[in-house]
Amino acid sequence: MTESVLELRGIDMHYGYVRALDAIDVTVGHGEVVGLLGDNGAGKSTLLKVMSGAHQPTSGTILVHGEPTTFASPSDSTAAGVQMVYQDLALVEAQDIATNLNLGREILRKGPLGWLGFVDHKAQRKRAADELDRLGVRTAPVTRPVEMLSGGQRQVVALARAATRVTGERNGVLLLDEPTAALGYEQTRQVRALIRRMAEQGVACVLVTHDLPLAAAVCDRIVVLNRGRKVADVAAAETDNDQLVGWITGARESMFC
């Protein structure tokens, strides 16, 4: 881990009297896949919402590439290269894959037609195909409407879309909340492979999941939350299923006390 892309220091988050997060420190390195585990209500989703700017923490500091930052809204975090991947909200069903991948960063034609706002469909299709190829996930022609894709293919397109948005000059972080919850075995394998491939290309990832084998297979590091506190932060290779279950249920003592 050479540099931290996203760092949270002493994050507290209170919903009224509910203390959803209590002095959380998390560091995400360049191209690192961090698993976030915990029982229901442990605060995983809340932590992702703080990272994505959807919620503002009660106190604590967020650093992006070492610089203290505040995220007033999700567009702030997106601009900083931290992006939440929404499965059901991310794609326009009736439009094809290429249009979906290029939405918001359309390629205009050269010359007068471009000034009039004419889109270069050919260049857009090529860019979409290249990006999917780079991630090794071209499973359907880029001219196919999203509504004709399977659940796993959609998930892949949504992930690829988010990945293309955080790979600017400096690679960013994708935030995934239960990305495989609705997927079958084969599709979960696809998503798992995609996350690893993005990591190889420098895109970091924070992954909330209940699927321990998935976490073990895909994550570099695993953070366990228990009732708003961080109870474990270990390299995935240095832990096992039993330990993780112990931290998740609270049977095992926290690493930090």
Place this chain on the structure above:
Amino acid sequence: MTVTAEPTIAETADPAGVRGLLFVRDRGIFVLWAALLIGFGLWASPYFASLDNALLIANAAALTAIFAAGIAVGIICGALDLSIPGTAAMAGCVCGALMTHGVPVGLGIVAGLAVGVLVGVLNGLIALRGFNPIIVTIGSLSVLSGLAAALAGGYTIPGLTGLMFLGTDRFAGIPAPVWVVAALFVAGTVFLTRTRDGIRLMAVGGNAEAVRRAGIHADRYKVLGFVVSGFCAALGGLVTAALVTEANPAANPGIIFNALTAVALAGVSLAGGRGSLPRVLVGALILGTIANGLTIKGIQPYWATAVTGVLLLASLGLEKWVSTTVSRRLVVAAQDDKKVTR
């Protein structure tokens, strides 16, 4: 930690059966229209299949087509705009009132179209506040009919002969409204399919949240949808006034039903986000063709209405069947692929 045996799936082309079904869904209306033309051509021979009759049909379908374009863009962008008859009446009356006060025709037309744009902006801004667009546009329908009547003093504004070049005049033998429709649909189709704003407008109708997450001001495109629909309504109002050389302040809600029938025939989903203007145009032409063919055969016009209704219901059923069959076949195909690659 390491990922074993990466599951790469080869890019697959659509199975032939699926391509056929998609052809039916996307181009079926053109086939239907061709079948109607051939059928009437044989049945109502020799009167139906003539150039003059074709122009008659096109001219009769022109108004429906203009209003249908407005309704369609509204629905594609996510809102059914019911204020269209009011906007049409108001645009006609503003243009008419200005012309009777000696304002040049061109300026009157521009003012009429500006009315449409303005109504669209207001509808859009009000709907953005979270009110149901149907109720908002019903409200503006009432306001506009009232205003139009007040402007015209309760009577029609007659003697608008200056507008004839948009109405009964012909250019190169083709009636003016047909030219107007041609220009509107070419421009509209190019806008929706080839320009950034048009594509975003369609995307907003499909999934505004996704567009917002792409960092686009989705709200602007919602307003733009109302503006386009208001513009079409105003254009339709001006052509209506031009055809009879007078502006009628009474809004005619029947416009909506005709236009909506054409739009629904064209398979524009009321859920928004999908639809194509060329199909809408053919939808309007189908209505005109049926009315014309049955009239030639001396059959009462109410039969045309009934036939249209049956066609509409049948097209709904066909579309539903095609969509479910396509998704079922694609799922099966995807599973077969996996069996092969394993």
